[in-house]
Amino acid sequence: MLEKIFKLKAKNTTVRTEIIAGITTFLAMAYILGVNPAILSETGMDKHSVFIATALSAGIASIIMGVVANYPVALAPGMGVNALFTYTVCLTLGYSWQAALAAVFVSGLIFIFISVTGIRKMIINSIPSQLKLAIGAGIGFFIAFVGLKNAGIIVASSSTAVALGNLKDPAVLLAIAGILITLVLLIKKVPAAVFIGMIITAIIGIVLHLAGGFAGMPTLPDKVVEFNFSIHTLGAFMDGFGELFAEPLSACMVIFSFLFVDFFDTAGTLVAVANRIGLVNEKGQLENVERALVADAVGTVAGAALGTSTVTSFVESTSGVEVGGKTGLTACTTGIMFFISMIFSPLILSTVTSAVTTPALVVVGILMAQQLKGIDWDDLVFASCGFVTILTMILTYSIANGIAFGFFAYVIAMLAAGKAKQISPIILGLLVVFILYFAI
Structure with missing residues (x-):
């Protein structure tokens, strides 16, 4: 059955590899189970209900992605967009959390429409192949x-924006040790190096905590399981439509903001994963992308119905890809892990700390950066737009912003090079959308 659904032999992978990859992806994403409820609860939402909604929506959406699209991409309520939900839509614009959920629900329905009609696929495939590499x-x-x-290795600074963290902090040192351990395992070509590195880091942290009581370390919880599945946010979006559309122009702005961030965060993630596992054809187009986009859109609708902010494709899926995940079985495994997490929440939230996930994120970042070799750095058009994409993505802390400014740089560079006729009309249309978004 698994072979028929996921085509494991054709993808040159095994059930064992896919399951390990799925667990690795889950561990890299597990922080969202703690962070998302913390952020959304500031709007007045019940924290436990948001936790259950986060786990359920992530599990449902990831399994849909795996079965429908056969992509090793897991989904969950996105970071960044949950901040938009709380701090902008609710706390700044004054909407209730029910109205904000209604806006997310509508944005999901629009996503389904533009995905089914092929508009999203057309936009993603219009991105030049070398710009896709820069995005990845x-x-x-x-x-x-x-x-x-x-992990606190890099911290905010009033004088230099960012600075080196406190290297005397045991949690910081644990994260650094985890990075080095994972790198050694990777260089030694140890199978599932990223996953094993995370496990070793967690064990070291628990031992250090038990031995010296150091703060910020993975710990053993007082209880391992908890059977509390109450979810008071289910269907609450229905109560928000009247408030949301009381001011139609403002409602359109809110819905468009959710659309913009989710669209390009998802586009960037799918491009990055597809490049790594060979799902980009000779024309620079992503294979089977329309199904992946529909799965992503359905996840957003399901998340809003359950009671959480926009569900989107998670870039941490690349951690599972680097372990060997190539099919939807990876995403399904991650989805099942999210379901299980509802029972084992005390254990997961106490052991999967930032110090444990950081080694996976840093090592995967190194592997993804290898895509830079595919960019023609002698061509200033692609050198400039690639550089702007990468720099803006990091410094503005936003995948969507990086893609937007990369497009700006691409169009300007093409015009300067006298290649205006080679610019796709879709690219020009997107440029207008970017300008409107930043203006709003």
């Missing part, structure tokens, strides 16, 4: 930066 490499740098920041 940029995401590698981005997730490595996310890992370093979460």
Whole structure:
């Protein structure tokens, strides 16, 4: 049955490899189970309900992606867009969380429409192949930066924006040790090096905590399981439509914002994963991408119905890909792990800390950065737009912003090179969309 659904032999993979890859992806994403409820609860939402909605929506969407699209891409409520939901839509614009969920639901329905009609596929395939490589490499740098920041290796600075963290902090040292251990395993070509590196890091952290009581370390919980599946946010979006559309222009702005961020975050993730596993054909087009896009859109609708912000394809899926994941069985495994997490939440939330996930994110970032070799750096058109894409993605802490500014640089460079006729009309249309988004 698994061979028929996921075509394992054709993809030159095995059930064991796919399951390990799925677990690795889950461990790299597990932080969302703690972070998303913390952010959304600031709007007044019940924290436990958001936790259950996060796990359920991630599990459902990941399995849909695996079965329908056969992509090793897992989904969950996205970072960045949950901040947009809480701090902009609710706390700044004054919408209730029910109205914000209604906006997410509508954006998901629009996503389904433009995915089924092929509009999303057409847009993604219009991105020049070398810009796709830059997006993939940029995401590698981005997730490595996310890992370093979460672990405290890189910290904010009022004078220099960012600075080196406190190297005397045991949690910081654990993360650095984890990176080095994972790198050694990878260089030694140990199978599932990223996954094994995370496990070793977690064990070291637990031992250090038990021995010295160091803060910020993985710990053993007081209880391993908890059977509480109450979810008070289910269907709450229905109560928000009246408030949302009381001011139609403002409602359109909110919905468009959710659309924009999710669209290009998803596009960047799918491009990065497809490049790594050979799903990009000679024309630079992603194979079977329309099904992946529909699965992503359905995940957003399901998430809003359950009671969480936009569900999107997670760039941490690349950690599973680097372990060997090539099919939808990886995504399905991750989805099942999210379902299981609802029972083992005390264990997961106590052992999967930033120090444990950072080694995976940094090492995967190194591997993804290898895509830079495919860019023609002697061609200033692609050198400039690639450089701008990567730099903006990191410094603005946004995949979507990186792609947008990469497009700006691409169009300007093509015009300067006298190649205006080679610019796709779709690219020009997107340029207008980017301008409108930033203007709004």
